[in-house]
Amino acid sequence: MLIWFMRWQEFLKKNPKKILYALSALAPMTIMLVVWAFMGMYPFGSKSLMAVDFGQQYISFFGLLKNAILTGDLSSLSYSFTKSLGGDMIGVLGYYLMSPFNLIYILMPLKYFGAAVFLTIWLRYGAIGLSFAFLLIKRYKGLESRKWMVPLFSTAYALSGMLVSYQMNVIFYDAMIMLPIVIVYLEQLLDGEAPYRYSFVLGLAVLLQFYMGYMISIFVALYACFYVSPRLMVEGDLKTKLKNYIPPLLQAVIYSIIGIGTAAVLLLPVFFNLLESKGQIGGGMTFSFAFQINPLDILAKMVIGGFDTTSGWSAGPNLPNIYIGALGFLGFIFYFLSKNVSKVKKWAAGIVTLVFLTSFVNEFVSKIWHMGQNPAGFFFRFSWLFSFFMLLLAYQAVKERPVVSKWTNLVIGIGLALSVCYIQSKSYTFIAKVQPEAITNYFSKNVFLPLLVLVVLGGLGFYTYWTKSQKSQREKMILIGVTSVFIVIAFLLLKAGYLLTQVSLTVIAYLVVLLILNFKLSRFAVVIVSLVSILEFGYNAYLSQVTLGYDNVNKFSDATVSVKRVTDNIQENSDQKFYRIASDFGYSRTVPSLISYPGLSTFSSSLERSTMDHFAFMGDLGVNASTQYSNGTPLTDALYGVRYFMSAKDFDPKEMEDNPDKMYFYRYTDRFDLKRYFTEKVYEDKRYVVYKNPKSFPLAYGTNVLVRNIKFGVNNAFANQNIILNSMEGHQKAKNDTIEYFKPLAFNAIETENVIEEKVNKKTGEAIYKRADSSKDAIIRYRITPRTNYTYYFFTPVSLTHKQDYSVLLNGKWLKNNKSFTQRQIWQLTDQTENKETVIEFRFRTDQIDMSNAAVYRADVDQIEQVLENRKKQGLKVTKFSNTHIVGNVSITDNSKYMMTSIPYSDGWKVKVDGKFVQTSKAWNAFLAFPISKGNHKVEFVFRQKGVILGALLSIVSITYLVIQMRRSRSNEGR
Numbered sequence: 001m002l003i004w005f006m007r008w009q010e011f012l013k014k015n016p017k018k019i020l021y022a023l024s025a026l027a028p029m030t031i032m033l034v035v036w037a038f039m040g041m042y043p044f045g046s047k048s049l050m051a052v053d054f055g056q057q058y059i060s061f062f063g064l065l066k067n068a069i070l071t072g073d074l075s076s077l078s079y080s081f082t083k084s085l086g087g088d089m090i091g092v093l094g095y096y097l098m099s100p101f102n103l104i105y106i107l108m109p110l111k112y113f114g115a116a117v118f119l120t121i122w123l124r125y126g127a128i129g130l131s132f133a134f135l136l137i138k139r140y141k142g143l144e145s146r147k148w149m150v151p152l153f154s155t156a157y158a159l160s161g162m163l164v165s166y167q168m169n170v171i172f173y174d175a176m177i178m179l180p181i182v183i184v185y186l187e188q189l190l191d192g193e194a195p196y197r198y199s200f201v202l203g204l205a206v207l208l209q210f211y212m213g214y215m216i217s218i219f220v221a222l223y224a225c226f227y228v229s230p231r232l233m234v235e236g237d238l239k240t241k242l243k244n245y246i247p248p249l250l251q252a253v254i255y256s257i258i259g260i261g262t263a264a265v266l267l268l269p270v271f272f273n274l275l276e277s278k279g280q281i282g283g284g285m286t287f288s289f290a291f292q293i294n295p296l297d298i299l300a301k302m303v304i305g306g307f308d309t310t311s312g313w314s315a316g317p318n319l320p321n322i323y324i325g326a327l328g329f330l331g332f333i334f335y336f337l338s339k340n341v342s343k344v345k346k347w348a349a350g351i352v353t354l355v356f357l358t359s360f361v362n363e364f365v366s367k368i369w370h371m372g373q374n375p376a377g378f379f380f381r382f383s384w385l386f387s388f389f390m391l392l393l394a395y396q397a398v399k400e401r402p403v404v405s406k407w408t409n410l411v412i413g414i415g416l417a418l419s420v421c422y423i424q425s426k427s428y429t430f431i432a433k434v435q436p437e438a439i440t441n442y443f444s445k446n447v448f449l450p451l452l453v454l455v456v457l458g459g460l461g462f463y464t465y466w467t468k469s470q471k472s473q474r475e476k477m478i479l480i481g482v483t484s485v486f487i488v489i490a491f492l493l494l495k496a497g498y499l500l501t502q503v504s505l506t507v508i509a510y511l512v513v514l515l516i517l518n519f520k521l522s523r524f525a526v527v528i529v530s531l532v533s534i535l536e537f538g539y540n541a542y543l544s545q546v547t548l549g550y551d552n553v554n555k556f557s558d559a560t561v562s563v564k565r566v567t568d569n570i571q572e573n574s575d576q577k578f579y580r581i582a583s584d585f586g587y588s589r590t591v592p593s594l595i596s597y598p599g600l601s602t603f604s605s606s607l608e609r610s611t612m613d614h615f616a617f618m619g620d621l622g623v624n625a626s627t628q629y630s631n632g633t634p635l636t637d638a639l640y641g642v643r644y645f646m647s648a649k650d651f652d653p654k655e656m657e658d659n660p661d662k663m664y665f666y667r668y669t670d671r672f673d674l675k676r677y678f679t680e681k682v683y684e685d686k687r688y689v690v691y692k693n694p695k696s697f698p699l700a701y702g703t704n705v706l707v708r709n710i711k712f713g714v715n716n717a718f719a720n721q722n723i724i725l726n727s728m729e730g731h732q733k734a735k736n737d738t739i740e741y742f743k744p745l746a747f748n749a750i751e752t753e754n755v756i757e758e759k760v761n762k763k764t765g766e767a768i769y770k771r772a773d774s775s776k777d778a779i780i781r782y783r784i785t786p787r788t789n790y791t792y793y794f795f796t797p798v799s800l801t802h803k804q805d806y807s808v809l810l811n812g813k814w815l816k817n818n819k820s821f822t823q824r825q826i827w828q829l830t831d832q833t834e835n836k837e838t839v840i841e842f843r844f845r846t847d848q849i850d851m852s853n854a855a856v857y858r859a860d861v862d863q864i865e866q867v868l869e870n871r872k873k874q875g876l877k878v879t880k881f882s883n884t885h886i887v888g889n890v891s892i893t894d895n896s897k898y899m900m901t902s903i904p905y906s907d908g909w910k911v912k913v914d915g916k917f918v919q920t921s922k923a924w925n926a927f928l929a930f931p932i933s934k935g936n937h938k939v940e941f942v943f944r945q946k947g948v949i950l951g952a953l954l955s956i957v958s959i960t961y962l963v964i965q966m967r968r969s970r971s972n973e974g975r
Contacts, residue, residue, distance in 0.1 A: 060590030091606025114553030161323030175212030203262030261958030268951030305543025331394025619717030619826030702874030702896030
């Protein structure tokens with residue numbers, strides 16, 4: 001044992017760098033393992049680390065990447081029909097899929113994706129700590145003294161507030177890994193060393209995650225100005241000072257541009273894609289002096305556990321997550337008090353800090369960080385950069401052994417007290433006023449043992465102090481007396497439930513660290529500081545993550561594998577090259593991407609706005625960067641080429657209880673008319689059934705100019721669908737020959753309970769009510785008795801597009817349709833139920849109720865089918881199909897002048913008719929269309945990524961230039 005210990009000591013002395021790197025990586029990884037073990041996360045329990053967008057978006061895109069790589073069909077990374085009706089994938093590739101950690105998903109079988117999720121998050125924590133250690137060792141003499149600070153501050157960075165709070169956005173983590181490396185080589189460039197390394201690592205950072213890379217680029221500009229600020233202190237006039245200050249900054253700008261140029265092959269196509277997706281969403285950049293948050297509320301984010309589900313990650317702005325622990329924040333303060341730091345650098349650091357604080361409180365400046373838009377949830381995504389900046393300054397201050405005066409202690413103490421008073425006076429959902437109930441209950445029931453331990457430890461401490469201290473007896477007695485009073489108060493607070501609150505634990509951590517910084521940092525003090533920091537970061541991570549909802553890893557695996565078995569069967573046995581598969585269930589809206597089938601739903605920040613809008617115009621779901629095909633009609637089935645429909649079977653609740661690891665889906669819609677159109681059953685097992693529509697539309701069909709030029713009205717889905725059908729037949733209002741394919745009818749009866757009528761007018765459709773008794777639901781009931789066997793629909797009022805607290809029942813059962821939408825929806829009520837009453841009932845928990853223009857419509861099924869059959873005759877027969885190359889034949893026998901497609905319009909699509917390129921256009925502000933003439937034609941579609949050629953040229957030029965610079969630099973070094 002002694003020999004082993006001696007060898008270990010020898011290894012430590014010989015390999016300090018390796019040890020520090022290992023500790024810097026393993027410390028945050030170990031802390032998170034313990035946190036996840038307490039939370040029951042995989043592999044310690046059944047909870048997957050997928051939460052929020054991770055489970056709803058990212059995991060599916062990792063599945064898409066896996067399929068693309070393993071099948072060799074890389075076209076799906078350029079354009080994919082798994083993205084709603086189809087869409088450009090370069091934004092998805094650049095935003096979600098460039099990380100080297102995604103190799104784990106490619107290698108891991110689909111049923112073990114839960115393990116892949118764990119590994120890709122866990123390993124990233126280690127990589128973040130490792131990269132920060134690289135910065136401290138490479139640039140700030142981490143090996144020369146106080147080595148213990150390297151892993152401690154690396155852990156502080158890896159487990160800082162935003163990283164543990166926004167863990168569900170693991171796609172951001174690669175930027176957190178790259179930033180310290182970028183700063184290393186930026187500092188080298190500013191110090192006059194070879195600049196090519198900086199360009200390469202900045203380009204890599206932007207390539208791995210362009211969104212966060214953009215934020216890094218802004219921070220680099222701020223940091224460079226801060227770093228070279230001491231050069232303003234050189235002797236001479238202003239011109240001399242600027243001569244020393246500006247040239248390195250200009251060089252940084254030039255090599256930043258070159259570095260970003262190396263990634264242009266991806267960035268330029270992404271830029272064009274963003275113009276069609278996120279660029280079309282949100283308001284303009286309007287400056288205002290108004291605060292978007294109260295600056296003082298940021299103090300609450302310095303408290304342990306300053307994040308929870310309710311604090312507003314999805315609705316905000318909330319507050320920036322800048323938690324860095326007591327040592328980090330105190331060190332940041334000491335940086336400005338240190339005599340070893342020049343005044344100009346303190347001023348420069350103060351200006352950078354002011355920029356960040358301004359960015360937090362001012363919407364205009366905040367938008368600059370977020371590419372000109374307010375983020376859709378997860379606000380202040382740049383806050384980690386401020387955490388990084390504070391920790392880097394704190395490391396420098398603490399490493400120089402700060403001299404803490406009595407006045408410093410007093411000011412910090414007063415500041416701490418005032419902060420506590422302010423936080424306690426406010427109500428934050430993420431800060432509990434009392435300590436965890438389990439702790440209070442334990443100490444209430446078990447008083448004697450903790451009291452005995454406290455007395456024994458206190459007695460030993462007092463005895464040691466009495467015998468070792470050189471102070472007078474009077475001073476010793478006073479200190480022991482005061483300390484005893486504090487111990488008694490602390491014990492009473494513990495028993496009452498107020499000692500171990502988040503705020504009090506934060507204060508204790510600050511006081512302990514401040515006390516230790518007042519004295520020489522002995523080995524014992526280092527152990528205490530390290531222990532306090534580890535407990536801080538662990539508890540903060542636990543509280544920040546424990547309130548989120550996490551998917552069950554076993555259910556996810558079962559859902560994925562079981563549904564993939566169904567979709568694989570459909571694709572293997574399909575009788576057509578092109579088709580789409582709809583469903584009435586889904587693990588998420590991105591399942592088509594996860595298991596690679598042409599669905600109609602998606603959820604992606606890069607989803608084209610025109611596709612979302614089209615779904616909404618048709619009375620379906622196009623909202624919050626997503627689409628979901630829930631409210632289909634025979635027309636939309638045809639327009640989208642829906643040939644197959646997957647349905648989840650009903651299940652016995654007892655069966656679900658007996659199989660807790662299986663995923664039993666609840667349907668999100670009821671298609672009562674399903675068997676009217678989808679007449680062939682093509683697959684069935686115990687949980688799913690698939691039907692085929694033999695009359696489904698092809699990818700493209702010939703039609704007239706009227707159809708091509710339709711402009712849709714907002715909140716007018718039935719009118720929009722009527723216009724399409726009439727235009728297909730050449731009917732126009734001017735000719736007075738239009739047909740109501742979807743016809744409005746009157747309700748048989750409208751009943752109310754606990755409702756007062758305020759403005760109700762049957763002629764105008766106005767229907768405004770007020771809840772009579774606010775303690776009970778207000779009920780409005782609509783009764784319909786169909787007089788035919790056609791399909792009947794409810795057309796929702798405009799008011800329901802706003803957030804209202806209500807629920808809906810259809811014939812006594814909860815309506816399954818989604819109630820989050822931007823335009824009026826079409827909800828199917830019944831089909832083939834002649835003379836059987838249907839009742840739809842609304843239950844409101846709000847006092848003001850507006851049901852104006854609520855309506856019922858009937859679909860004239862026979863006439864609609866006739867119109868669709870006429871168009872189908874002019875349809876394209878696809879002979880070859882891939883995501884980016886489609887070939888087919890069409891025989892136009894009527895007066896069709898255009899081919900309409902169900903391919904969302906993109907400049908990247910080029911169309912050849914009979915071997916010649918034709919001019920494409922955007923029909924309905926959504927779809928690809930092109931001219932056609934009578935006769936037989938061969939049609940070819942080819943998708944080419946817009947901007948990729950120019951981007952590739954810029955990347956080649958940038959990389960070539962840097963390689964030349966690298967060779968010159970190495971040649972000069974060799975002389």
